[in-house]
Amino acid sequence: MSDIESTQSAPEVRPRPMSELETVVVRFAGDSGDGMQLTGTEFTKSVALEGSDLATFPDYPAEIRAPAGTLAGVSAYQVHFSSQEVYTPGDQPDVLVVMNPAALRINLPDLPHGGIIIANVGSFTQSNLEKAGYKANPLEDGSLSGYQVFAIDIAKQVALALEGMGLTAKEVGRCKNFYALGLMFWLYNHPVEREEKSIRAKFQKNPKLADANIKAFRAGYYYGETAELFPSRYVVPPAVIAPGTYRHITGNEATAIGLVTAAQLASLPLFCGSYPITPASDILHNLAMYPNYDVITFQAEDEIAAITATIGAAYAGALGVTTTSGPGMALKTEAIGLAVMAELPLVIVNVQRGGPSTGLPTKTEQADLFQAVFGRNGECPVVVIAPATPGDCFWMAIEAARIAIRHMCTVIYLSDGFLANGAEPWKLPDAASLQKIPVAFRTDPEGFHPYLRNPDTLARPWVVPGTPGMEHRIGGLEKEDVIGNVSYDPQNHEKMVRLRAEKIARVVHEVPDATVYGDSSGDLLIVGWGSTYGAITQAVKSLRRRGHRVSALHLRYLNPMPANVGRVLANFQRVLVAEMNLGQLLMMLRAQFLVDAVGFHKVQGRPFKVSELVVKAEELLGAREQAELCAHAEMV
């Protein structure tokens, strides 16, 4: 085996001042080809193993591989870690690692003054500077004087470190990212052995590359140690984290394994009919790994075939799931109507992205809520839920399946690009403690009718083909109540329309009351849903620290909403609905509760920053306080 293996002990390091930090945000940025996503995940893994709480945000370009060095090709990965609870990937980086001028150009605006820049100086060539639109070299023209800049010629360093290994220049170039990683390991005092093992495992099939990357990694680490560029190393003490086994999980992974878990809990095969689309495809890719879990993945010719095949599978007795994003969701519209008429269980996963139309395919947004709740012909009610964090995707996926099966209805599950690709450390649940999902296929022909209803849930019986004596026909035409024959009777139609609505409304009985973060009354309630959970919670925490009477209400159930929402809203002077759209939940709340809520909208393909929310809230509170003052003045 390789020569490195034998020297796997930690390199000796001279002591250097070590400062303790509560919270750090590091962003790696470089060309798509620079391996920033890998660097980010590796660093994150180590951060997790060091016991920090954390959250991450990968941000990659729409192009597969934009031309090297261009602004369009910049890829970034941000990790926020702390000894305190972490809710978001961080508003702004403390440390920005940039592998080329384009990465600097794109990311600099986010760096606060005084922030650290680690720049791969060798890539600041004339040609790269031009591609990034720089007239002069920012590392030299003094324009970065407000920051702590560490310019390192990584390429050269790596080349030196790997000399004599017989690698091609291209292969050497590919190791740069591990050099940067090594430097970060040194800076934040992470142990190197573990990472070296990890690198070796990653390049299992090519031990030579493994050696090279390990060498580059070490070179970076040693550089920190020896170059004495950095005045100090940092350490982030471990957070207080619930004991248990953890893994790193993205929203898409959590959604996938949540769905598989649900199927196992229901003892049903899982059928996923899907058509690839960013940022949902990974759920399909993940599910495709599990044929040994009774998972059938069917990559259909389009989204319409994907959902209709899934409806067929649900009819045939599978847990039917179809996964997609905005434009694909649009194509499923007609078939959702069929699912609603057929009253079969169906889970639809929409990983929202920037719209309308093709929009911003790789960016996040929350603008498909209206579509989920209202976007069909006819009165066509479905359940709509939304996970709040990557880890919550697991739980909400199970919840989606549970509701769909129990109520024989369609459940739309709204994830988004931010959840999909964002990762967090996730505590594995105890498999044995997970509640089974009861499934009762009806097999008794006695008194059977296809549209008989369970008196509690109004669900109709699930009878799968192959069951003797219960042959029957279903379809998209209006059905006669109970009997299920085609019916054009006017009264029957109204009855069925209302029954279908009532069936969905009754799901509220199993929806837990929404909990308020903060006090149950106050001056301001910030309402959110989906992936804004972290940012809103963090913002409310800050606002409360600053003494404001602010609370947060986060909705994971959008239709029907938890029963207590109206009451909660009524306890606050003002209601602010923060969404990554132009006010969709806002409209629903206003209509339902006649509350004069206002909206805070951000539609930039990027999540809220905590600071943005804080500013907005204080603006409202200020206005309020001012208004109060005025009112007072008048009264006097």
Next chain:
Amino acid sequence: MSDIESTQSAPEVRPRPMSELETVVVRFAGDSGDGMQLTGTEFTKSVALEGSDLATFPDYPAEIRAPAGTLAGVSAYQVHFSSQEVYTPGDQPDVLVVMNPAALRINLPDLPHGGIIIANVGSFTQSNLEKAGYKANPLEDGSLSGYQVFAIDIAKQVALALEGMGLTAKEVGRCKNFYALGLMFWLYNHPVEREEKSIRAKFQKNPKLADANIKAFRAGYYYGETAELFPSRYVVPPAVIAPGTYRHITGNEATAIGLVTAAQLASLPLFCGSYPITPASDILHNLAMYPNYDVITFQAEDEIAAITATIGAAYAGALGVTTTSGPGMALKTEAIGLAVMAELPLVIVNVQRGGPSTGLPTKTEQADLFQAVFGRNGECPVVVIAPATPGDCFWMAIEAARIAIRHMCTVIYLSDGFLANGAEPWKLPDAASLQKIPVAFRTDPEGFHPYLRNPDTLARPWVVPGTPGMEHRIGGLEKEDVIGNVSYDPQNHEKMVRLRAEKIARVVHEVPDATVYGDSSGDLLIVGWGSTYGAITQAVKSLRRRGHRVSALHLRYLNPMPANVGRVLANFQRVLVAEMNLGQLLMMLRAQFLVDAVGFHKVQGRPFKVSELVVKAEELLGAREQAELCAHAEMV
């Protein structure tokens, strides 16, 4: 030519008492094969020519031809005519003509006690009675004692009348409807010559059949005269109708010629990409008649191809229109996003039918409003308008085109099954008085950018391929403001999302204020949209006659709504939103104006009856009056 021609003068009739009536509602009902639709339209034409105001409601079965004599095969046609203004086809018939037992069975519930039944007694055979689910013959078992029943063996009478003409039994059978028509002509004292000419024109290609039908028609007329069954004849004096040239028009016809007119007014070719679907197909059929009007109709392979071809045509410089109904609308969802991104003019006609899914394909409903306003991925705003009457379809079709062209936007035009097939006498506008629709294709390359905007409307320039020096690229990805290049810039995205929203919002400047029917303040405002106009207006008229302080507000513009809606709502104690859905406009009004409006919903595939609205309104008013009394009591 035939022997009848020579004796074309009016048959001599003995005088009979003649009562004057203000209003009459006649319903013809029979088997699909009985020609009731034809009978209805012929009678209606004559009614119009007699100077009555009128409205009609054809109601035919979903099956092409259900088995003869079954309930599923019953077809009906109702006409309401009056010397007063007529707003609806009438809640209930005064006279019910039934050609078989099934027709009686289905329609009897609508007949008020004391109403007239004219029954084709010969068809009340054992087998037909069974098919209709009758145990005994209702004409004989006394169950119709509350009505005035006139049983006539029409088949036999017709057979007698046509004896010796050498017709087959089938041909003879086919003349029954004209016998019924003749009877009605006698009863309401209509002139026969005109109708005879009309019949002859209708059967131009087959003079023998023309003769036969004319004979049957006369036989019916003479029967009324001679049989002395009816105590009286009736006459409805002419209504006060604006002078002008009139024609009979259905909503679908009016939509079609409105669109052609709009294209002519804009001097553009009209491109209609469509896929057949009930109840919208007739618009396509109509448009297909006009290649000599620069109309291109393209029957696509599906609704997606229909709309995307239409978008292509709009891009190429046509007035692009796509027509469909609910399920087809659902399929167009994704492409609407593209149209919104491309900012090209596009008119989408959705003739709503009973939903969800395939639903009640031949019945009417208003449950696609949510879909029109909210039903897409991303923030994807479009203009939504809805005609109020069949004749209004002409005007609103022009309006749709005008807005789409002026604002370079998508306009969804919501008709419904009731408007589509319902007919009314329509006063032809003066062609010369119609306002041109200005179209300014940009041809000047100087300073051109594809997403430059008109400062008033925010519309971008319409540049058609073929224009030299202005080659550019558009598409569904987010566009850079002004420049139009693909842009992933976060701030740009938000700007564009807001610009697209603002562009649609600004349409309000050309939306006329909504007018209130009745006083501008009062106890109750009934709000409606689309085809409920007639019923609501009639109901408010009645309520006001009864002394209630009730007004009506009818919205033909749903998004954006007229600027004065909020003010109007605020002037009424209570607001009732009457819709053929579960409360879609209701939700929009509550959200937008925070008004505690309540809904009145009917989802039966049938329009509102005036009486239903009156009852509901009085219930609300009663509750209110009671509440006021209580409040009073407390204060005292």
Next chain:
Amino acid sequence: MTMSQCNIVQAPKLTRKDFISDQDVRWCPGCGDYAILASIQRVMPELGVPREKMVFVSGIGCSSRFPYYMNTYGFHSIHGRAPAVATGIKITRPDLMVWVVTGDGDGLSIGGNHLIHTMRRNIDLKILLFNNRIYGLTKGQTSPTSEQGMKTKSTPFGALDRPFNPLSVAIGSAATFVARSIDIDSPHLQYVLRRAAEHKGTAFVELYQNCNVFNDGTWESVTDKDVRSDRLLVLEHGKPLVFGKERKKGIRMRPDMSPEVVEINGNTSGLLVHDETRRDEGYHFMLSRLASPEFPEPIGVLRAVREPTYEELMAEQCRTVIQERGKGTIEKLLHAGETWVVS
């Protein structure tokens, strides 16, 4: 729920009546659909498949009302999507026998893509396309099989589109079973249905069907009693391509690979000999193109080739993965990948 192979158990002997549902048949009197329904209800009992193991899936159209009339499981889905719905059913439950009933509009217009992809995948479905060359249910618009120039409600001055040949589309999509029959020829239709039922893989069957209301007589010029023996080529496996009232005409291939009609006198040598099972689709495709009046139109089984079905391959893949990795459990699923312990 297992994904077992289609397993036709010995069912109690069924009769035609067992397959008639309690629903009133709602086609126009005289519609060709009645004859097809009757033939299918006759064939079903012979297949030895219990009623509950049969599913009829359809889209929207007159033809697509079919499932209501069969006393089996049935799904009247949405326009054009029946092959996709059926695919989901069949993949989930390979033990079911799944029939698709569709029309020329439903199957070839809005549903064309699903149809060709189903055939490409070789899902074991039996697809019956009722071709009346018109949209019946929506009252008479042009369909993708309507003849060019045909006047319909949507084409009052004549259709501009050239028609599809459904059999050519099927062979172009690599269908493993392709056949054609006629509504009113019950014995032949029953034969073709039986063959479709026997085939493993997608069986595509075009049925000439008369819509006596909106396109009456559309097939008369080939199917009429008087002309049919000259206008139809009845295919039989292993037999030369012979037709005509006195069976005096045959089909031969020219050296340039084009077909021609020749007169024969008892001697059929030199004629093409029908082979359903050939792998090279060129011959089958040529057959599909034979069209009146130049050629007789082929009926019967054009192509019947055994290839692994999608479900078979899926089952095999599933077995392999289970062999390699074992059956999954929630425990294993959760603990996959890198984990760490916080204590």
Next chain:
Amino acid sequence: MTMSQCNIVQAPKLTRKDFISDQDVRWCPGCGDYAILASIQRVMPELGVPREKMVFVSGIGCSSRFPYYMNTYGFHSIHGRAPAVATGIKITRPDLMVWVVTGDGDGLSIGGNHLIHTMRRNIDLKILLFNNRIYGLTKGQTSPTSEQGMKTKSTPFGALDRPFNPLSVAIGSAATFVARSIDIDSPHLQYVLRRAAEHKGTAFVELYQNCNVFNDGTWESVTDKDVRSDRLLVLEHGKPLVFGKERKKGIRMRPDMSPEVVEINGNTSGLLVHDETRRDEGYHFMLSRLASPEFPEPIGVLRAVREPTYEELMAEQCRTVIQERGKGTIEKLLHAGETWVVS
């Protein structure tokens, strides 16, 4: 706005540069799309069509970014719908030359139906299908042309579906022009493009394209320098089907109408002679099925048959109706049908 015939005016002499837009090309370095772009930009100036009369329409995919790079009118529409968008453009404005650029996923998966209907209608569009047998833009899932068993992100244990042959699908849909070329063979590609441009009616061109990121080398086994003369059959109208390094192999037809490869020694008699213009599609279909390793794969023009285009028929119909009824006016429109006067 008139619906005039395509009229290629004498434009000032254009060069390749005129067709290069100001947009940065954003494909992965090494992608086969670059070569295709370069060839197209070379051919365009030769067509004598002014830039502004050209429209490139695409769907979604790497290939579908194509219009951005052409300095003509361009529409980057939505996934699979380019043929329909292009149809609307061409029908409205027959004077424009409309190109469609699509991928194996865009054109054959989600967009398969529009593609076959466009060919059926014979709309005068030039359709270029970049076939890399993978979904590039979404980072490597199986496409309808991926080989069975291929491992991709969505099929980690191997694809179960059988692939489409795009040429067979086209011929099955009665396309009037069907051709194939290769990204890296610029002279041949340019020839095929020129032929497609000249054809009146739908021209369908499959381009073998390498995706060096997600499916690198997918065509190598037929297009590699070393093997291509043995693995490719270069079609030339009127010439016998000969191939091989020393042109010593030919394709002959067996008496049962199946093709076979034979060794020849200068004597090409008995070989099939290529005829693009034959009306009977059997021969063209046979060609489309020739596949490696058993046969060489044909490149060049398989089929080029002149039939009236949809737009031509439409224009003719329009003329006839105008002749019969006169040009319409709003006045006439309103007063059609029965009217009455109230005074």
